[in-house]
Amino acid sequence: xxxxxxxxxxxxxxxxxxxxxxxxxxxxxxxPIDLVAVCxxxxxxxxxxxxxxxxxxxxxxxxxLLAREQLDIVIMAIGPTVYPELAEKVMRAGVDVYVEKxxxxxxxxxxxxRDVSRETGRNLAVGFMKxxxxxxxxxxxxxxxxxxxxxxxxxxRICSGVWTPVWSNELxxxxxxxxxxxxxxxxIQFYAGPVASVTAELSQAKADRFGYAVLLRFxxxxxxxxxxxxxxxxxxxxxxxxxxxSEGRSVTVENVSRVTYTRDAVPMxxxxxxxxxxDRVVWEPNMTxxxxxxxxxxxxxxxxxxxxxADMLLSNKPVKPDIADGIAAVQLAHSIVSSNxxxxxxxx
Ligand SMILES: NC(=O)c1ccc[n+]([C@@H]2O[C@H](COP(=O)([O-])OP(=O)(O)OC[C@H]3O[C@@H](n4cnc5c(N)ncnc54)[C@H](O)[C@@H]3O)[C@@H](O)[C@H]2O)c1
Numbered sequence: 001x002x003x004x005x006x007x008x009x010x011x012x013x014x015x016x017x018x019x020x021x022x023x024x025x026x027x028x029x030x031x032p033i034d035l036v037a038v039c040x041x042x043x044x045x046x047x048x049x050x051x052x053x054x055x056x057x058x059x060x061x062x063x064x065l066l067a068r069e070q071l072d073i074v075i076m077a078i079g080p081t082v083y084p085e086l087a088e089k090v091m092r093a094g095v096d097v098y099v100e101k102x103x104x105x106x107x108x109x110x111x112x113x114r115d116v117s118r119e120t121g122r123n124l125a126v127g128f129m130k131x132x133x134x135x136x137x138x139x140x141x142x143x144x145x146x147x148x149x150x151x152x153x154x155x156x157r158i159c160s161g162v163w164t165p166v167w168s169n170e171l172x173x174x175x176x177x178x179x180x181x182x183x184x185x186x187x188i189q190f191y192a193g194p195v196a197s198v199t200a201e202l203s204q205a206k207a208d209r210f211g212y213a214v215l216l217r218f219x220x221x222x223x224x225x226x227x228x229x230x231x232x233x234x235x236x237x238x239x240x241x242x243x244x245x246s247e248g249r250s251v252t253v254e255n256v257s258r259v260t261y262t263r264d265a266v267p268m269x270x271x272x273x274x275x276x277x278x279d280r281v282v283w284e285p286n287m288t289x290x291x292x293x294x295x296x297x298x299x300x301x302x303x304x305x306x307x308x309x310a311d312m313l314l315s316n317k318p319v320k321p322d323i324a325d326g327i328a329a330v331q332l333a334h335s336i337v338s339s340n341x342x343x344x345x346x347x348x
Pocket of ligand 1: 014016019020077079
């Protein structure tokens with residue numbers, strides 16, 4: 001049963017595995033969210049999560065959770081094979097939902113989630129937290145300034161090492177793209193708008209090592225180059241995006257936090273000093289300063305997305321990113337994997 005919204009959001013978490021314990025629940029501490037109940041089909045995990053925020057209501061079934069608790073939102077961290085069915089159940093119980101990325105394995109199931117969200121009038125938020133990461137948020141501000149002009153080109157790469165997504169039985173190029181690279185499939189569209197067409201080439205060194213070189217055309221007319229692979233390592237930082245504008249400016253974000261803003265600088269001449277109006281500037285978080293706002297959960301975006309969720313729902317406003325953004329990312333994942341060197345038009 002939903003509550004009358006107060007000053008803080010009453011949330012239940014379903015899926016108390018590694019990610020909920022490492023990121024979602026710690027991030028909630030910095031947002032106006034009370035974790036009033038936790039649920040995992042594995043009781044030990046549910047109890048471990050409950051202890052993190054001294055939550056006494058512990059469930060092993062989502063049906064019991066929905067029947068007994070008064071919640072504003074159910075936050076799910078399980079996997080895309082189960083989100084469609086469970087999210088529908090929660091929305092039909094009249095409660096808003098947040099699902100971690102990716103929201104579904106197929107575009108059809110993601111569409112169905114959107115239809116149920118519309119039919120029931122419940123929010124269905126999707127966990128693309130990179131939109132709230134400090135560096136990516138700053139980049140969004142910079143490219144939104146009139147002097148940046150329009151985004152004309154995006155160059156992006158997000159790579160990793162070998163690992164199998166928890167919800168997938170095997171490591172396939174599709175499972176990797178949908179689980180890992182999906183963050184950037186959302187982020188590039190967050191900046192440059194919907195992708196209109198895609199051409200991708202797969203390179204595969206062995207069964208579990210592969211990558212895609214992806215050529216993009218956005219509906220806006222902008223172009224993009226995206227590189228995704230597991231040829232690198234999970235132990236090193238390996239993501240970068242550069243957004244180029246129509247007025248000689250660009251913004252680059254490296255490894256989530258380092259932001260470089262390049263303007264149309266005056267060429268070098270004898271005795272030229274630093275020109276604050278046009279020379280390149282770099283921002284990095286001050287990790288030497290002890291402050292809650294300098295924590296990695298803030299800079300990675302987990303806190304920002306929880307705060308946004310609470311702010312929007314407490315003021316009865318729609319949450320972003322939502323299932324429409326989820327559909328766009330899942331659709332792009334399928335298009336990349338099925339392209340095989342052919343241009344795929346993406347219809348909405
Ligand atoms: N945004 C990010 O940076 C990020 C990082 C890692 C994982 N994730 C996402 O978080 C989600 C969970 O990943 P994880 O690594 O924590 O997985 P996990 O397997 O560690 O945890 C999933 C939990 O869900 C429980 N569960 C499964 N079915 C259930 C059901 N029907 N009812 C209740 N509980 C159920 C399992 O017992 C398990 O404890 C996935 O969607 C994953 O893609 C996001």
